[in-house]
Amino acid sequence: xxxxxxTSGIATGCAYALIALGFVMIWNTASVVNFAQGEFVxxxxxxxxxxxxxxxxxxxxVLPLAVLxxxxxxxxxERVVIRPVIxxxxxxxxxxxxxxxxxxxxxxxxxxxxxxxxxxxxxxxxPLSLAGIVVPRQSxxxxxxxxxxxxxxxxxxxxxxxxxxxxxxxxxxxxxxxMGIDVNRTIAQGFALSxxxxxxxxxxxxxxxxxxxxxxxxxxIKSFIAAIIGGFGSYxxxxxxxxxxGVLDNLVGFYISSHYREVFTFLALILVLLFRPxxxxxxxx
Amino acid sequence: xxxxxxxxxLTAGFVTLASLPALAxxxxxxGLDAVLTGPGANNGERIREAAQWAVDLVNQKGGVALPxxxxxxxxxxxxxxxxxPDVGLSAIRRLVGDKSIVAFMGPDWSSVTYPxxxxxxxxxxxxxxxSVAQRITQEGHKHIFRARSTDTDWMGAMAxxxxxxxxxxxxxxxxxxxxxxxxxxxxxxxxxKETHGLxxxxxxxxxxxxxxxxxxxxxxxxxxxxxxxNLGNQPEGALLIKDLNxxxxxxxxxxxxxxxxxxxxxxxxxxxVVGPLSWVHTKPDEKxxxxxxxxxxxxxxxxxxxxxxxxxSVNMIVDAIxxxxxxxxxxxxxxxxxxxxxxxQGTYHPSAPTGDMIHASVVIRYNKDLVxxxxxxxx
Numbered sequence: 284x285x286x287x288x289x290t291s292g293i294a295t296g297c298a299y300a301l302i303a304l305g306f307v308m309i310w311n312t313a314s315v316v317n318f319a320q321g322e323f324v325x326x327x328x329x330x331x332x333x334x335x336x337x338x339x340x341x342x343x344x345v346l347p348l349a350v351l352x353x354x355x356x357x358x359x360x361e362r363v364v365i366r367p368v369i370x371x372x373x374x375x376x377x378x379x380x381x382x383x384x385x386x387x388x389x390x391x392x393x394x395x396x397x398x399x400x401x402x403x404x405x406x407x408x409x410p411l412s413l414a415g416i417v418v419p420r421q422s423x424x425x426x427x428x429x430x431x432x433x434x435x436x437x438x439x440x441x442x443x444x445x446x447x448x449x450x451x452x453x454x455x456x457x458x459x460x461x462m463g464i465d466v467n468r469t470i471a472q473g474f475a476l477s478x479x480x481x482x483x484x485x486x487x488x489x490x491x492x493x494x495x496x497x498x499x500x501x502x503x504i505k506s507f508i509a510a511i512i513g514g515f516g517s518y519x520x521x522x523x524x525x526x527x528x529g530v531l532d533n534l535v536g537f538y539i540s541s542h543y544r545e546v547f548t549f550l551a552l553i554l555v556l557l558f559r560p561x562x563x564x565x566x567x568x
Numbered sequence: 569x570x571x572x573x574x575x576x577x578l579t580a581g582f583v584t585l586a587s588l589p590a591l592a593x594x595x596x597x598x599g600l601d602a603v604l605t606g607p608g609a610n611n612g613e614r615i616r617e618a619a620q621w622a623v624d625l626v627n628q629k630g631g632v633a634l635p636x637x638x639x640x641x642x643x644x645x646x647x648x649x650x651x652x653p654d655v656g657l658s659a660i661r662r663l664v665g666d667k668s669i670v671a672f673m674g675p676d677w678s679s680v681t682y683p684x685x686x687x688x689x690x691x692x693x694x695x696x697x698x699s700v701a702q703r704i705t706q707e708g709h710k711h712i713f714r715a716r717s718t719d720t721d722w723m724g725a726m727a728x729x730x731x732x733x734x735x736x737x738x739x740x741x742x743x744x745x746x747x748x749x750x751x752x753x754x755x756x757x758x759x760x761k762e763t764h765g766l767x768x769x770x771x772x773x774x775x776x777x778x779x780x781x782x783x784x785x786x787x788x789x790x791x792x793x794x795x796x797x798n799l800g801n802q803p804e805g806a807l808l809i810k811d812l813n814x815x816x817x818x819x820x821x822x823x824x825x826x827x828x829x830x831x832x833x834x835x836x837x838x839x840x841v842v843g844p845l846s847w848v849h850t851k852p853d854e855k856x857x858x859x860x861x862x863x864x865x866x867x868x869x870x871x872x873x874x875x876x877x878x879x880x881s882v883n884m885i886v887d888a889i890x891x892x893x894x895x896x897x898x899x900x901x902x903x904x905x906x907x908x909x910x911x912x913q914g915t916y917h918p919s920a921p922t923g924d925m926i927h928a929s930v931v932i933r934y935n936k937d938l939v940x941x942x943x944x945x946x947x
Contacts, residue, residue, distance in 0.1 A: 284786050291782035395610055399803045401833045419814050466684030492779040493803055493833060500849045501777055523739070530782075541774040542745065 294491070296529020297429040301484035302506035303392035303513065304436070305477035311453035311516055312473035314559035315365055318380040319505030322387035323353040323439050323478040327485030328494040329391060332400055342405065350482040357478025361471040369470075384499065391496035402489035416549040425487045432483065433522060440518075450474055508548060512555045514562025521566060527551075572735045596632050596894045598623075598885055599663035599672030599827050600878070601656065601680075604648035610829075611874060612648075615676060615698075618875035620644055621866060622882035633890040640894075642886065645669055649680050657687065664691045670894045671885045673781035673878055675699060685709055692894045694888075694903060696881040698874060702751070705922040711900060712923040715877045715916065717885075719824075721927045722844035723756040725764070725946040726822055729842065729931045730795055731764045733944065734820065739791030741768040742784060742808065744800030745778050752799030752824050760886035769793050778804060785811040795820040806833035828872055831938060847873045847913045848932050848940050859912040880911035884918070914947055 293354065302320060309317045331349040334340045364383055368376050410419040440446040448469045452457040460466050492498070509528045511518025528548060535547040589638050603612035623644045626632055647663055649656030651876035656675055663672045664687050671694040675681045678701035688695040689709045697704065698716045707713050730736045739760065745755035753771070760766045770791040772784050785808065788796055796812065796819060800803050805823045812821065823830065826843025834841070849860045849870045859879070863871040885899065887909070892898040903918040910916075914928030928947050933939035 284790065288782055288786060291780060291811075295780045398610060398829070399833060401806075401835060417815055492807070495803070532779060533783050536774075536780075537786050541772065541778065541784055544775070544778075 288537050289530050290416050292530035292533035296526035298484050299490050299506045301520040302526025303510040303525050305480040306510045307521045308477040312457045313470045319383040320405045321499030323481035325499045326353045326568045327482030328489045332494045336504045349486050350479050353482035354475040354479035358471050358475040361474035388499050396497050399493040399495040405488040421490050480526035508552050514565035517564045520562050520564035595641040597643045597645050597669045599669045600646045601649050601659050601674030603651045605650050615874050615878050622879045632886050635893050649675050651677050653680050653683045658686050660684045660687045673881050683744040694900045698877045705924050714924050715881050716928050717846045717929045718754045721929045723759050725929045725931050726844040727759045729944045730821040736795040738769045738794045740770045740788045740796045742772045742798045744776050745773045781808045781811040785815050796823045799824050802830040809837045840934045844931050847876045855912045876913045
């Protein structure tokens with residue numbers, strides 16, 4: 284049962300990890316903690332739901348759209364909401380992103396109501412049994428997607444001009460500007476990319492946890508904790524932090540009680556902040 | 569002088585004659601408070617359409633009959649409580665403040681009904697609700713009529729079915745850690761103990777909003793239960809049965825919210841799921857069948873339990889008006905003297921001291937086509 288729980292936790296943790304990854308990307312490029320990150324997940328979910336379930340469009344057409352639309356919203360968010368307050372007090376920026384979270388969440392509730400909607404699995408079929416561990420196909424899709432995405436992001440970061448610009452901006456904005464990098468544009472593109480990653484997580488999660496307007500905040504909290512535990516600003520830390528939270532959730536739920544899931548998650552956060560405030564993997568930026 | 573008097577009388581006569589048709593056509597108004605925006609709006613819209621349909625049917629027959637044999641149009645005045653107590657309070661005050669409204673229906677949500685009960689009580693207006701919280705009818709209000717069976721009825725029916733019909737003895741109980749889940753758990757466990765002498769083999773709770781139920785499903789399977797009774801809301805119930813099925817659970821899954829919302833979420837995982845409901849469109853009695861046929865003709869889909877509750881409530885009010893006329897006091901007094909009233913849902917007892925008019929419930933089981941087959945009926 285231990286491995287069963289761990290496997291299931293890894294699948295859920297992958298989703299937290301992806302959202303945390305987006306968090307970290309925005310933090311690194313713009314020094315902004317974006318509390319609306321969870322809402323990009325919800326936007327992707329509702330785009331997928333509307334296009335696939337309501338309009339009947341095929342998945343191959345819907346999935347890119349569901350990732351693209353949050354990316355556009357992310358880009359617009361930086362241009363319209365964040366850029367005017369860049370340089371303002373930290374509390375101002377935090378308040379703006381919290382306000383954005385509330386606006387996006389309430390807009391989703393007004394349009395779609397508060398009820399959950401089911402979304403069909405991306406790959407249909409009965410769960411697979413691997414070495415005695417039951418793994419739903421959808422969980423395999425999530426785990427495989429996260430691995431592919433992590434490799435892709437590493438490649439993007441290390442080998443492409445865009446990745447190098449992102450890294451340059453995150454390391455030293457002034458120097459990057461002196462080197463001819465359009466910092467504002469790079470930050471906006473970073474926002475778009477992080478929203479696209481969140482959208483990707485939304486598409487993966489939709490068949491597992493149902494689509495609902497109120498999902499953004501709980502996902503945000505778990506992912507935020509994952510990012511802190513991993514080491515805020517660390518990409519590897521965000522990924523591993525997400526996986527740890529997912530697995531911890533399941534193990535506590537089974538061996539102790541479901542009631543104590545949140546307690547142990549926050550306990551882990553407090554312990555990390557007390558004894559290793561820089562997080563578990565602070566140097567992997 | 570005589571000529572002037574004659575003209576005055578003539579004018580007065582014309583005015584009276586001119587106003588007579590208007591007076592005759594003055595509608596009898598009944599109110600409806602439902603959730604028409606925000607979460608729960610789907611259900612609220614189904615409530616509104618059923619009540620309006622019942623009103624339309626009355627008007628198609630010439631209107632609501634009065635004790636003197638005359639008829640007047642029936643009008644439904646609808647307000648929206650948005651499932652919020654503060655909004656509900658002002659919405660109900662609007663209904664009650666309109667003296668032409670002789671009775672009203674709603675709210676549906678207990679969290680809105682309970683804190684607003686005093687408004688209807690102070691006004692002495694008959695109020696029909698579909699809220700299930702026990703305390704709504706336990707505080708001595710004389711104006712409240714509950715047109716839906718409650719937790720106690722449902723849990724009794726479900727426990728009977730599981731133990732007597734299915735022969736299950738090793739029962740696991742899971743419940744959501746909210747008012748709905750906890751009260752459901754308390755009622756079910758009490759009935760299981762007192763009526764069948766059984767204790768749950770395992771009891772597990774979970775938080776509303778949990779998304780991964782592998783740990784709960786794992787513990788249930790490890791405990792070897794042959795039936796899981798889940799008490800809570802539809803999203804968590806649908807996720808739990810999915811994870812149970814994923815882990816190869818072969819026992820029965822009973823759920824107190826196994827309605828159409830659950831079915832929409834659980835899809836094929838709902839096959840074999842058992843649940844108690846106040847009414848279901850597949851209920852095999854003649855009245856239900858006839859209602860279902862007419863509803864299908866009108867709306868081109870199946871009715872839900874709330875459709876029947878509000879359809880019946882309108883008709884009960886109309887019957888009362890026919891007996892004693894369209895005043896709040898007379899309708900309230902009359903209903904409190906009626907022992908039985910036959911509706912689509914079953915036999916109502918308007919004179920019940922608490923206001924709990926009906927205890928009818930059914931236990932359904934989703935077949936392989938995901939149709940809710942009635943496996944037990946309790947009147």
